[in-house]
Amino acid sequence: LSDALRKTRLLRAAVGLDGPVDPTAADWSEWVDLAKTERVLPQLYEVAQTSVTDLTAHQRAEAVAIQLDVASTMVRLEHALLEVAEVFDKGGIPYAVLKGTATAHLDHPDPSLRQFGDIDLLIDPADLGGARALLKSAGWSQAYRLPRYHEEFTHAVTFFASGLAELDLHQHIAHRALGLLVPTQELLADREPFDLAGRTLWALSRPDRLIHGAIHAVASRGPYQRLSSTADVLLLSRLVAPDAGALLARAERWRVRTIVERALRGAHDAAALPIPDAWKRPMAGVVHHRDRLVERAYLSTGRRPLTEELAYLRLLPSWRHRRRYLSGYLVIDQDPSGSGGVNLRDRVRYLWSRVSRGSA
Amino acid sequence: VPERSVGDQVVLARPVGGAALVLGPTAALVWMALADWLAIDELETTLATQYPNIPAGDRHGALHEIIQMLDDEDLLERRAP
Numbered sequence: 001l002s003d004a005l006r007k008t009r010l011l012r013a014a015v016g017l018d019g020p021v022d023p024t025a026a027d028w029s030e031w032v033d034l035a036k037t038e039r040v041l042p043q044l045y046e047v048a049q050t051s052v053t054d055l056t057a058h059q060r061a062e063a064v065a066i067q068l069d070v071a072s073t074m075v076r077l078e079h080a081l082l083e084v085a086e087v088f089d090k091g092g093i094p095y096a097v098l099k100g101t102a103t104a105h106l107d108h109p110d111p112s113l114r115q116f117g118d119i120d121l122l123i124d125p126a127d128l129g130g131a132r133a134l135l136k137s138a139g140w141s142q143a144y145r146l147p148r149y150h151e152e153f154t155h156a157v158t159f160f161a162s163g164l165a166e167l168d169l170h171q172h173i174a175h176r177a178l179g180l181l182v183p184t185q186e187l188l189a190d191r192e193p194f195d196l197a198g199r200t201l202w203a204l205s206r207p208d209r210l211i212h213g214a215i216h217a218v219a220s221r222g223p224y225q226r227l228s229s230t231a232d233v234l235l236l237s238r239l240v241a242p243d244a245g246a247l248l249a250r251a252e253r254w255r256v257r258t259i260v261e262r263a264l265r266g267a268h269d270a271a272a273l274p275i276p277d278a279w280k281r282p283m284a285g286v287v288h289h290r291d292r293l294v295e296r297a298y299l300s301t302g303r304r305p306l307t308e309e310l311a312y313l314r315l316l317p318s319w320r321h322r323r324r325y326l327s328g329y330l331v332i333d334q335d336p337s338g339s340g341g342v343n344l345r346d347r348v349r350y351l352w353s354r355v356s357r358g359s360a
Numbered sequence: 361v362p363e364r365s366v367g368d369q370v371v372l373a374r375p376v377g378g379a380a381l382v383l384g385p386t387a388a389l390v391w392m393a394l395a396d397w398l399a400i401d402e403l404e405t406t407l408a409t410q411y412p413n414i415p416a417g418d419r420h421g422a423l424h425e426i427i428q429m430l431d432d433e434d435l436l437e438r439r440a441p
Contacts, residue, residue, distance in 0.1 A: 049367075064367060071364035071371035072380030078362035079378025112364045165378075197362050197373075 001027055004270075006034050007227055011271040013043040014113070014231035015238060020272065022051040028059045032066070038227035039100075041070045042113045070115050077101070078196060080165035081119050083138065085201050088121075091134045095202060096122040096191045098170060098212065102203035103232050105194045107239060115228060118166035122204070124184055125152065125171040132169075135159050140167060150328035153321075155179040173204075173212045174219055176312035177294045182211070182254050207247045210236035214263030215256060219298055233267040241278035248282045255291040262299055291315075361435065375434045386411075387426045394430075397439070 005021045012019060023031040023044075035044035048055060048063035081101060088095050096102075100116025108114050123131050128151070132142070143158035143166070151157070155175040159167040172179025173187065190205045204212060213232040220229060240247055251257040261283055268275050275283065293314060297307040316322050362373040370388035372381045383391055386407070393406050400423075407419045414422075430436050 045366075067366045068369065068371060068382055071366050072382070074364055075362040075371055075373035075380055076378045079373035082362070110365065112366060 010040045010043040022053045097203045120168045122170045147328040180315045214260040217263045244279045245282040
């Protein structure tokens with residue numbers, strides 16, 4: 001049995017469907033390993049609870065234990081999220097909860113069905129300094145230092161708290177060119193509220209959650225390319241179907257429609273499901289407003305980090321911004337350890353990682 | 361507090377620190393009933409309906425143990441009758 005078939009089963013579980021295969025006593029451990037890696041353990045729990053297979057009582061009990069473990073992590077992260085939301089509310093920083101935490105509460109019939117590994121918040125880039133100061137005062141610390149000049153260009157800054165919670169503070173919903181194409185202010189203007197433990201939090205609107213999920217599913221590579229993102233696209237595409245035309249028009253205005261359509265097709269292919277009729281007609285239309293360099297960077301076979309860099313540089317608002325961005329690669333900072341030495345090796349390693357593999 | 365249901369169990373984030381607390385089926389039942397602001401006697405009735413074969417004394421003892429545990433974890437909110 002291939003992992004592709006197992007992924008199909010787990011994806012279908014995310015939208016309440018059966019088939020084409022179920023776990024058996026003989027291959028249960030492969031299912032567990034796959035679901036862990038792909039962050040879809042709740043879907044495996046659902047499959048284990050509902051499938052009529054030869055799973056042993058011990059294996060079904062393991063599924064429950066795993067789901068309890070996932071739930072424990074989710075409530076711990078949400079506890080941290082509530083603290084951050086309170087700090088930002090008091091500090092007057094508008095935010096939108098992104099990805100798993102938002103879809104868990106707004107799109108799944110039960111929040112237990114969405115696993116996530118960290119907290120992702122979108123803020124206006126103009127609020128980054130204020131947000132960082134508030135987080136530091138609340139006990140969060142920045143996980144790693146960015147190259148000089150790169151802070152205004154990075155799509156997210158990572159913070160850690162003592163409770164082992166990780167928070168990604170996003171200025172844009174995607175990195176590089178994709179982040180610039182989708183205007184953060186417009187996303188924040190259309191955000192919607194949701195309730196978490198009696199407190200009102202904010203998330204992207206449902207159409208924007210699908211656009212974000214689609215971009216994330218297409219642009220992510222390596223360990224960041226998880227089935228949980230594909231499941232978000234599959235689930236949200238069904239929920240947004242009545243407004244499919246409007247969503248594609250919004251995506252086209254931002255020149256990311258081809259990215260969104262690629263994610264929709266990919267999710268349905270992976271789940272071995274047809275594209276819903278509500279999407280077929282609007283997806284058949286010609287795309288007029290597009291960015292071919294961005295498409296080449298993100299839709300071509302294989303990773304093209306240099307093309308991604310070129311696409312990004314072209315979209316930066318001025319030559320001054322381009323010069324500052326490139327300077328971030330070339331300027332040598334002092335060793336952050338305080339030894340006074342030059343951190344040349346780390347800088348070369350960082351530069352190589354950007355042009356050879358790219359980032360998440 | 362943030363919570364999740366897993367079958368007939370409930371997982372909560374403790375109010376201080378956020379560490380998880382897993383409630384077994386009976387405690388989960390009490391927890392969900394408390395969300396509707398049921399009084400102690402109403403909780404007794406709920407447990408009697410759910411566990412009719414358990415002696416009343418045992419149910420009463422279990423209920424008070426659960427209430428005490430939730431109180432110790434700072435998970436109870438009180439309001440005037």
